[in-house]
Amino acid sequence: MRAHAHWNAGQAAQAEQLCQRVLAVAPGQSDALHLLGLMAHAYGKLDLAIEHLQAACRAPQAPAAYHANLAEMCRQHGHLAEAEAAARRAVALDADLVAGWNNLGIVLQEIGQFDESRRCLERVVALQPDSAEARNNLGNTWRRLARFDLAEACYREALACKPSYAQAHSNLAFLLSTQGRLDEAAAEARLAIDLDPHLIDAYLNLADVESARLAPAAALRTLDMLGAFAPRHPGALIARAKVLCQFERPDEALVVARDALALAPQVADAHLTHARVLQALGQTAPALDAYARAAELPGALREQAMLGRAMLLLEAGHGDEAQAVYEATLAAFPGSVGALAGRANARRFTRADDPDIALLEAFVADGAQRARPERITARFALGKAWLDLGEAARAFAHFDAGNRLKRASLVYDPAATRAWMARIGAAFASARLDGANAPRSELPVFVIGMPRSGTTLIEQILSSHSQVTGAGELPALRHVLEAHSAAHAPYPACVATLDAAQLARMGEDYLARVEPLAQGRARLIDKMPANFIYAGLVPHILPGARIVHVRRDPVDTCLSCYTRVFSGDQRFSYDQAELGAFYGDYARLMTQLRESLPADRFIEVDYEDVIDDLEGQARRLIDFLGLPWDAACLDFHTNPRVVRTASVSQVRQPLYRSSKGRWHAHAAHLQPLLAALAAAGVKTHADTTHGDAP
Incomplete structure (x- = not known):
């Protein structure tokens, strides 16, 4: 009793001394061990806290509350099986113990037993109808059961009981984010942070909202705020790795993901995040192993x-x-x-x-x-x-x-995009760039064009050659430009300021990033379709590089975009009128750039021509790459390389003609697209040159 009094008065040293005196006389005395466990937990020593609580619970007469507290500490440490067992012992000892049912319900949430979790937490609400915490926890289970209406009702009931309840505001933010209500979600997360500046979940939820808004800088700023007071929190590290990976910084993400894994080896999300980063880096075998490990661990992430x-x-x-x-x-x-x-x-x-x-x-x-x-x-x-x-x-x-x-769920301004592309065309029309000192490497081959225009097919054909590596959609060129123009002006305004030394450094930086991916082969395919916006710069930083522009019937291209959900940033694709307008902007820009790109380093290939004459077009492309013919290019569908695009299924099959001109059968459902393409001056008839604007 004296030890408890000292602890309640903030006198931890005296409390610990008294507990140790008790244990010296009565080793294994559960009350002293329990108090030592609470003190260790309060000071962030979770391993020691669990050790003390385990010893306390071994006493024959240990109260049910001690088992409930052990359950919560084990849950916090990620030891979910032990947490479940302790919570079940607690409610078996005392069927009216609110903390026992509450902790059991939360543990069952985390191991994916949602129906039983709901029953436990409904019992808590019945025992404590005015408890904001109970309604908040029940809301979490309803959310995991995909009953978002009931989850939102629970969170709002919790806030009605306790308006300053930061955790409920944070959970409501997460729920609203999953429903695409991002502005409301951000407001709730920020309110939670204002109410409790050390509430880790609120920062994680706000970072999720910013990621959903495709705002990586804002997401990382939020995580930096969290890192200021919780630099080694596994959840914070996992969130940072996710953001870095989502926004194409996988090398940095891997370092952070491994840190998180070292801190939380039993947490499924750490293994899942590690798997996704490895996948982004093309490390297929270890990524498969990491996914398998994540699926084996208890928790709600198995699916x-x-x-x-x-x-x-x-x-x-x-x-x-x-x-x-x-x-x-x-x-x-x-x-x-x-x-x-x-x-x-x-x-x-x-x-x-x-x-x-x-x-x-x-x-x-x-x-x-x-x-x-x-x-x-x-x-x-x-x-x-x-x-x-x-x-x-x-x-x-x-x-x-x-x-x-x-x-x-997206922020997109078509007029701003059109103006930006017009500035790109104008920048290269007037630029006087000196790439005399740039590296002459013939390694890079840029395959560019609209998404779903056939760029993956062309990469698959070329990478079937024994001297060509297909590296997929690399962000390297954009990262190089961002790194070297940061001190000057944003693209394309920076083009006018680049001197010969800067252009050379940009080329060298790009090669340093991609050469390790080439696996010793003579050519490397960088198949980032959106690199068409940087095509005018390539001859000045990499004069030996080649550019392959892939074109396809404009309506077929846009139809294929409209019927796919992209994993990346293709904000123009989800409205037919905006999609048609974007295609017009792209076509105009390529018409402008075509005049300035060197004829011996720039080639255009039409998807329809490849369908009609695979061997003829494949030979033409291999000759353009300066390589001897390799018949393996005709068997591209047997190429075992990893393909990480929406075309993953198609390129595993031989060519088929049904994708050519398929839009005609669906013209009645494409009127906004057709009108937008016409307004942009894009020809849509089958007998015109594919992809060209007038």
């Missing part, structure tokens, strides 16, 4: 880990194994939208009564009860399914709904 592993297997050309993982995911998580959509994109539907269609239709019928990202995924999967079945009206009803949902 995500299994889906990530399936997608990586698809990228690596292991379609049968990927389908097996999708099947296993659906067995473990019936109705998993990610698994249904993944399977839909990897196969062709042949029956309107396909059970996957029924499951997806039932999902979208739930409306706002489901998370916005999953609703978007389901809509696009259904659009693809009905398009397979020739039901265009049904298909486009889903595509239109999915695109509206996606567009509503």
